[in-house]
Each structure stands twice: as structure tokens, then as C-alpha cells.
Amino acid sequence: MAQLSYREAVSRGIAQEMARDERVMLIGEDIGGAGGVFKTTAGLFEQFGRTRVVDTPISEQAILGAAMGAAMTGLRPIAEIMFSDFFAVCWDIVVNEIAKMRYMTNGQVKMPLVIKSGNGGSLRMGAQHSQSIENWAMAVPGLKVVTPSTPLDVVGLMAAAVRSDDPVLFFEHKGLYASKGEVPDGEIVDELGKAAIRRPGKDATVLALGLMVGRALGAAEELAREGIDVEVIDVRSLVPLDTQTLLTSISRTGRLFTVEENPRLLGWGAEIASIAADECFWDLDMPIRRITTPHIPLPSADSLEDAVLPSVDRIVQDVRKGVSL
Amino acid sequence: MSATRAEHEYGAHPMVLPPDASAAQDGLDVAPAVRLDLYRRLEELRQFEKRAYDLFMQQLVKGTSHLSLGMEAISAGFGAAMRKDDYTFATYRGHAHTLSRGVGMAPVLAELLGRANGLMGGKGGSMHLTSVEHGVLGSYAIIGAHLCVANGAAWSAQVRRSGQVTVCFFGDGTTNIGAFHEALNYAAVYSLPVVFVCENNLYMEYTSIADITAVPSPAADRAAAYGLPAIKIDGNDVDVVYRTAGDALELARSGGGPSLIEAVTYRHGGHSRADPGKYRPAGEVEAWMAYDPLTVHRARLIRLGVAESELDGIRADVARAVDEATEEAKNGRLPDVESAFTDVWADGGSQWRN
Structure with missing residues (x-):
């Protein structure tokens, strides 16, 4: 049992899944060498290498497109959209492509991907870096939407999201990154759809x-x-x-x-x-x-x-x- | 103001005439059997699209349609050059690209007709044709995004060391949306095994691409920005397309990274069913109708000694196949209403709550 911060729990959850399944990849802006602007991916680049932890350009459409195409062809990517407000520049790929592909193709494709994102206010970042957008996502059929509030839930829900064959939008609350909580040792897997x-x-x-x-x-x-x-x-x-x-x-x-x-x-x-x-x-x-x-x-x-x-x-x-x- | 953006009356922009160099390509190194296969492919795509048009006119196909009439050489040439397990990403104008990977005519027509025996059971329609078992990873109806998605399939192939190449088709209009530029940079940075194919048919939708683009060649003139060579080819010469495709596929398969190919072609009709294409200058349509990919290729085969009767036989075979596919599609039943509630989620259903 360890005290983990919410931000440490994010990387703990991702590391657990990347170690378990080599198909799990992580891509996003500054998530590799820098460990993420919120340090939620610290240590993963060192542990899993640049093939599986990919630093990208500031190209949100390219990031989510890469995650989608990879998910359709055998990988299980986790993509980061740094601030959830930035979903607005790549919402087409989320809403029109990722969410609808399985349905439109009559079940021909799976979409096992996770999009993690820093969400929410209280950090004095103003109108473009503070929004809570879960309701945007839940309005779209085909997207699963979770927001953990504790470090333990972060680890367990991340594992559940990665193991889901559906696309999951994983909203991390930026105002909780520094908060701490008990997280037991060993594998932790939670369940989507449980309050x-x-x-x-x-x-x-x-x-x-x-x-x-x-x-x-x-x-x-x-x-x-x-x-x-x-x-x-x-x-x-x-x-x-x-x-x-x-x-x-x-x-x-x-x-x-x-x-x-x-x-x-x-x-x-x-x-x-x-x-x-x-x-x-x-x-x-x-x-x-x-x-x-x-x-x-x-x-x-x-x-x-x-x-x-x-x-x-x-x-x-x-x-x-x-x-x- | 640059010449490409000179002001003029609507529809009176300078004509872009086809090349007149097809005979010069007779000596291209393409095996006779391949040339005949390419002819068959052209006939299949042409006759299929004509049938699709007829079914629209009979109001058996609802919604909209975007046909590749006049543009078939590009999908035919690539289809012949691609490996069986390569990936195709197409647009809303994707009938030809789907068929050229070996997908049957009947399930595609049935999908257009909204029948249960359609390629996606009637849930996708004309603009979203997909057949994963044939490597057709989708037809995408909002331009730009699918170039980014194609990168993902290429990334996956690179990680899995599968040797698969992803080919992504799009139109000239797509070169002016942000996702095009994100995707090209991304593919170049990670040296992804992907071939981007711009089908430049000279018109965005109803607007001349030259009128709203800062450079004369919408794709080729952008290639340098991503460290790629400018490749601009005659998209109505199927042999040229086939050879260009082979080179680009080989480059990608051997780890040489992405290519961006601009294939110049022309739509026989308008953008979609609703568009008669009246904005095109007099003379231009006629000139391109004369420089039709089927005409070009058939004339070459005859110059090279193939008997007209053999070509007529292929044409007749294809006509029979299209008729049979039409019957099969029309005989399909309507989808069960229950199917509208399947496959939202991986568990096969549409439940969002307990």
C-alpha cells in the first residue's frame, strides 16, 4: 500500500497496462521525454522506450487519427489531449470517426483506444484551459466517458479503459493532480459503468x-x-x-x-x-x-x-x- | 494577384486541358497480362458507376452519391499494384477504390440500395464503404480526417513489422484543410509506410481548385513543405498510375517512408448527384471526355496488338457481372429494424445504462 498522488496514479495505471500488453502505446504532445506537462506520464518513456511512448507535434487531429487507425489494426493506443479544451480542434475525429466507425461498418472494426485529457477548472487558467467537457462527450453515441476522483480510481479505471474494446474518453481533473490517496500494491482493475x-x-x-x-x-x-x-x-x-x-x-x-x-x-x-x-x-x-x-x-x-x-x-x-x- | 487567382466570371475560369501524351507511354514497362487486367478493372469500375447512376435516377438509391466516372484509372492502377494485405482509405467518392480491392459488386450495390445484404447491412451507405477483410479500412465523408487515420494504420504496420502499406485517396479540395498538413508532417516525421494519393479533378466541389488555392498544383506544390518530392502524374493513364503506385508502394514497404502523389484527372459529371457541373467552361468537359481513361487505355492496347474482339469480350463479361450484381442487390431484403440498435458498442449492442 502506498500513498500516491493523482498524477502519479495516472502513470501507474498506464505502466500497469503497458507492461501487461505490448499492444498498448502512448502518444501525445510532450508526454515522452518531458513526462507530460502535468507529469502524468513521468517515467514511461524511460521504462517503455520511444517506440511505445511517442512524442508528437502539436497536431491534435494527427494524434487522434493515429490512435484511431492503430486501434483499427491491432494496437491499443492511449492518446493524450493535453487540455480537454483542445478537443475542440480535433472533435471531428472523435465524434464523426472514432465514435461511429464500428456502427457504420456494421461491427467490422473494433476501436480499443483511450483518450486521456486534463479537464476542469480551479487552477486560474481562464476560459480556454479550464472547461469541464464531459457533457460534450456523453452527447455522442459511441463514446464511453469516465472521470475518476481518487488516485485508486485513476489506476483502476485506466486499466478498465485500456482493456475496453470501445473508445473511452478518460477525463483527469487537473485540480486533483496534487491530491493523494492510498493505492494498494499489485494489479488494480476497476469496471466502467459503476458509481x-x-x-x-x-x-x-x-x-x-x-x-x-x-x-x-x-x-x-x-x-x-x-x-x-x-x-x-x-x-x-x-x-x-x-x-x-x-x-x-x-x-x-x-x-x-x-x-x-x-x-x-x-x-x-x-x-x-x-x-x-x-x-x-x-x-x-x-x-x-x-x-x-x-x-x-x-x-x-x-x-x-x-x-x-x-x-x-x-x-x-x-x-x-x-x-x- | 497571382495568375491562378485572377478574377473572372463564375464558370469562365481558364480551361485546363488534358495532356496529349498517352501514345508516348506505350513503351512503359507494364506486362501485357497486367495491361489486360487493368483494362478489365477499368471496365468494372466504369460499368459499375454507370449502373449506380442509373439506380439513382430510378430512385432506388436514396441520399446522395459521388461517382468516379472519368477518374477510374487511379483506383484501378493502385488496386492492381497493391499487395492483398495492404490498407485502403477512401473518401465519400469511394465506390471505385472499394471495388478495386476485390470487394464484390453485389454487396456494394446492395449497400447503396439500403439492403440487408449490403456491405455494411445498410448502416453505412454510399459514403462509408468498408470491407476490413479486403483491407478497405473505410470511406470517410468529411474531408481531411482520414489522412490522419491512415497514418495510424501505417504506424500499426510499422510497429508490427508487417510490411503492409497504407494507401490514402483524397481529392484536391482536401489539400486546403488543416488535417492534410498535420497528416503529411506526421507521416514524414515518423517515416510511415503510407502513400497519399491526391485525385486532382480540378474542382473542389463546385469551385475551381485553382481559384481558391495559393499554388497551381494543390498537392505536388505542397510536398516540399514536408520534405517530399513533388510527384504529379497523368491520372487518366492507368499504366502511368500503375507504375507510379508500384514505385511508391515499394518505397514505403522498404522503409523509405511516405509519398504524396498528385494524379490529375477529371470528373465526367458533377460533384454529387445534385450537381450538373455547369460551372465548367465549354470545351473543357468535351476535351476531357475525349481523354477518358478507358479510351486512352483501349487505344493503347489496340496499338500494341490486342484484338478488339478480346476487349469487347471483357466488356461483355463485365456487363453480365454488373447485371447479375444488380439483380442480387435488388433481391436483398430490407434490413431488420433491430439492426439499427446493434454494434454501437463492442458487446454488439447499444445500451448506455444499466
């Missing part, structure tokens, strides 16, 4: 993802002092979605809150709210409440960014108000 109950509770269900999981847990601690017992669920995987775990909790507590870092419109919580309204409406004791970043680009200044991202205080206030209804 995790981080804190059991009976009064309200709070769903969160990535950086927001910790904030939801912080809010739950404060609310516990007021006698409000909150269940916090780390959704972890948006596609596939573990609706059974989510709906079971919502039906039991009767109150649903989502904590979403994305801007308001069509955030991931909107889909879950819709499912809950469809399938457990009569178990609800209050309207569903989404706690999101407002529908604005993220500002750069720390005071402004802190004011608009969902905070512990905002979660506390919204849940307290909801529970008192």
Missing part, C-alpha cells in the same frame, strides 16, 4: 464528479453538524451510466442534487435529472436541484473563478434549503 457511494446518508442524494466529489463530501460534513444526513455518490462513469445505484439512492432519500462543474445548459446532471423524473418521480419529496457553474465562460481571476464554480458553501446552502422544503 461509488462515498458517504452513505438518508436525507438527500448528492451526485458529483471529479473535483466536485470532494466539495460535496465537505458540504455533507457541514450539513451533518446540522443534523442533515447526506448521501454523496461519485458518478465516476457517465457512459455507461450506473442508473441503478443512482436511482436506488434517490428513491431512498427522496431528494436529488447534482453538483456539476460544467456550465448550466445540458450539463451531465440534466440527463440524470431527466431519468430520475421519469423513473422515480413519485419517490421524490422536492424538485430536483442542479448545482452548476452558471452559463458563462470561466473567468481567470481566482476570486471570480471561486465565485462561479460550485463551492462547499453553495452546496451546503442549496441542500439545506432543499431539505427544509
Whole structure:
């Protein structure tokens, strides 16, 4: 058992899979000799060599095209898109090619690839280097979408993503890279499509993802002092979605809150709210409440960014108000 | 302003006339049996595309279509030169490139007709023809991306030391999108075994490529930027294409890296079914119709002593094959609606939740 940082867990997970399967390759900008701009691939170039850990030009379409073509012909690549905001310059290959190829060819090809990317805000990087874009990805049939919130989940979900024969968008939260957690020795393999109950509770269900999981847990601690017992669920995987775990909790507590870092419109919580309204409406004791970043680009200044991202205080206030209804 | 971008009335741009050098290539080192095989391939692609056009006109094929009529020599020449396990990446104008790898006419026609016996069961259509077992790794309908994807297949072949070469076809219009430049640089940097083939048919879609490109030769003039030689060939002479393909494939297979080939050709028709091609100057279409790849090759074979009756026999064989394929395609049943819900995921289904 070791204490690993979230960033170390990324390279640990990749190393585990590259050592196990020689078809697993890693490509991206500055991921080799430099170990990644976020140091999430440190040591892999030295361990696996330049044939399997490939430094690329700043050519996101070329990177994802290479990953796709390789995946179609026997390799199992992991590609890095440095900041998830950069998906916008190669979204054609993700959405129109990678996501649809199996379907359009009537199952002739497999697409075993992972696209890992630094996602999310809180680092004062402004509107083009801070976005949370899981909802872009989950809107496209054919893409699996995961966001781990702990070092242990990083290792296990990376392994599950690499072993999947479907394309997986693996969102690492940049604001969590320095966070630490226990990671057992030995092989760790998790499962896509499983949510995790981080804190059991009976009064309200709070769903969160990535950086927001910790904030939801912080809010739950404060609310516990007021006698409000909150269940916090780390959704972890948006596609596939573990609706059974989510709906079971919502039906039991009767109150649903989502904590979403994305801007308001069509955030991931909107889909879950819709499912809950469809399938457990009569178990609800209050309207569903989404706690999101407002529908604005993220500002750069720390005071402004802190004011608009969902905070512990905002979660506390919204849940307290909801529970008192 | 450069000559290539001179202002002129719509459709009145300077004519680009075909070369008149086909007889000069009679001495090319291409075996007689190969030349006859190339003729058969040209006939197959021509007669197939004509049939596809007829079926569109009969409204049996829905959606859109992009035919290779007039451009068949490029896919025929490459198809003959490629190794069985090489990879092809094609565009939405990909019927010919798919057939030239040995894919049957019937499953391709059935796919156009949206039938269950189509190449992809009716889920891909005319613009996405794919047959992995024949090395056809897809037809891509949004230009640019597939050059990057072709690199990935080439990378995989390089890693696996399989000796396979990837051939990626695209049009002149593709040379002006960013992915083209990303892909060429990437292939050159990693010395990938890939051959990029620009089918320059002189028109982007409805616009003359010369009017919207900074250099006269959209692919060949860009090659130097990626450390590659400028290769510009007569894309209507199938022997020239065959020899050029062989050289580029050999270079890639022996570790010599990528090639970029600009093959100049001409569409007999418009960009797609919706386009009558009226923007082309009078005289230009006629000149290129006369310099048709089938006419060019047939005349050469006759000059070289092949009996016209033999060529007529091939033409008749192909006509029968196209008729049979048409019947087989038309006799296919419609796909089960359930098939719309298969193969989103590797487990064969479309479930996104438990």
C-alpha cells in the first residue's frame, strides 16, 4: 500500500497496462521525454522506450487519427489531449470517426483506444484551459466517458479503459493532480459503468464528479453538524451510466442534487435529472436541484473563478434549503 | 494577384486541358497480362458507376452519391499494384477504390440500395464503404480526417513489422484543410509506410481548385513543405498510375517512408448527384471526355496488338457481372429494424445504462 498522488496514479495505471500488453502505446504532445506537462506520464518513456511512448507535434487531429487507425489494426493506443479544451480542434475525429466507425461498418472494426485529457477548472487558467467537457462527450453515441476522483480510481479505471474494446474518453481533473490517496500494491482493475457511494446518508442524494466529489463530501460534513444526513455518490462513469445505484439512492432519500462543474445548459446532471423524473418521480419529496457553474465562460481571476464554480458553501446552502422544503 | 487567382466570371475560369501524351507511354514497362487486367478493372469500375447512376435516377438509391466516372484509372492502377494485405482509405467518392480491392459488386450495390445484404447491412451507405477483410479500412465523408487515420494504420504496420502499406485517396479540395498538413508532417516525421494519393479533378466541389488555392498544383506544390518530392502524374493513364503506385508502394514497404502523389484527372459529371457541373467552361468537359481513361487505355492496347474482339469480350463479361450484381442487390431484403440498435458498442449492442 502506498500513498500516491493523482498524477502519479495516472502513470501507474498506464505502466500497469503497458507492461501487461505490448499492444498498448502512448502518444501525445510532450508526454515522452518531458513526462507530460502535468507529469502524468513521468517515467514511461524511460521504462517503455520511444517506440511505445511517442512524442508528437502539436497536431491534435494527427494524434487522434493515429490512435484511431492503430486501434483499427491491432494496437491499443492511449492518446493524450493535453487540455480537454483542445478537443475542440480535433472533435471531428472523435465524434464523426472514432465514435461511429464500428456502427457504420456494421461491427467490422473494433476501436480499443483511450483518450486521456486534463479537464476542469480551479487552477486560474481562464476560459480556454479550464472547461469541464464531459457533457460534450456523453452527447455522442459511441463514446464511453469516465472521470475518476481518487488516485485508486485513476489506476483502476485506466486499466478498465485500456482493456475496453470501445473508445473511452478518460477525463483527469487537473485540480486533483496534487491530491493523494492510498493505492494498494499489485494489479488494480476497476469496471466502467459503476458509481461509488462515498458517504452513505438518508436525507438527500448528492451526485458529483471529479473535483466536485470532494466539495460535496465537505458540504455533507457541514450539513451533518446540522443534523442533515447526506448521501454523496461519485458518478465516476457517465457512459455507461450506473442508473441503478443512482436511482436506488434517490428513491431512498427522496431528494436529488447534482453538483456539476460544467456550465448550466445540458450539463451531465440534466440527463440524470431527466431519468430520475421519469423513473422515480413519485419517490421524490422536492424538485430536483442542479448545482452548476452558471452559463458563462470561466473567468481567470481566482476570486471570480471561486465565485462561479460550485463551492462547499453553495452546496451546503442549496441542500439545506432543499431539505427544509 | 497571382495568375491562378485572377478574377473572372463564375464558370469562365481558364480551361485546363488534358495532356496529349498517352501514345508516348506505350513503351512503359507494364506486362501485357497486367495491361489486360487493368483494362478489365477499368471496365468494372466504369460499368459499375454507370449502373449506380442509373439506380439513382430510378430512385432506388436514396441520399446522395459521388461517382468516379472519368477518374477510374487511379483506383484501378493502385488496386492492381497493391499487395492483398495492404490498407485502403477512401473518401465519400469511394465506390471505385472499394471495388478495386476485390470487394464484390453485389454487396456494394446492395449497400447503396439500403439492403440487408449490403456491405455494411445498410448502416453505412454510399459514403462509408468498408470491407476490413479486403483491407478497405473505410470511406470517410468529411474531408481531411482520414489522412490522419491512415497514418495510424501505417504506424500499426510499422510497429508490427508487417510490411503492409497504407494507401490514402483524397481529392484536391482536401489539400486546403488543416488535417492534410498535420497528416503529411506526421507521416514524414515518423517515416510511415503510407502513400497519399491526391485525385486532382480540378474542382473542389463546385469551385475551381485553382481559384481558391495559393499554388497551381494543390498537392505536388505542397510536398516540399514536408520534405517530399513533388510527384504529379497523368491520372487518366492507368499504366502511368500503375507504375507510379508500384514505385511508391515499394518505397514505403522498404522503409523509405511516405509519398504524396498528385494524379490529375477529371470528373465526367458533377460533384454529387445534385450537381450538373455547369460551372465548367465549354470545351473543357468535351476535351476531357475525349481523354477518358478507358479510351486512352483501349487505344493503347489496340496499338500494341490486342484484338478488339478480346476487349469487347471483357466488356461483355463485365456487363453480365454488373447485371447479375444488380439483380442480387435488388433481391436483398430490407434490413431488420433491430439492426439499427446493434454494434454501437463492442458487446454488439447499444445500451448506455444499466
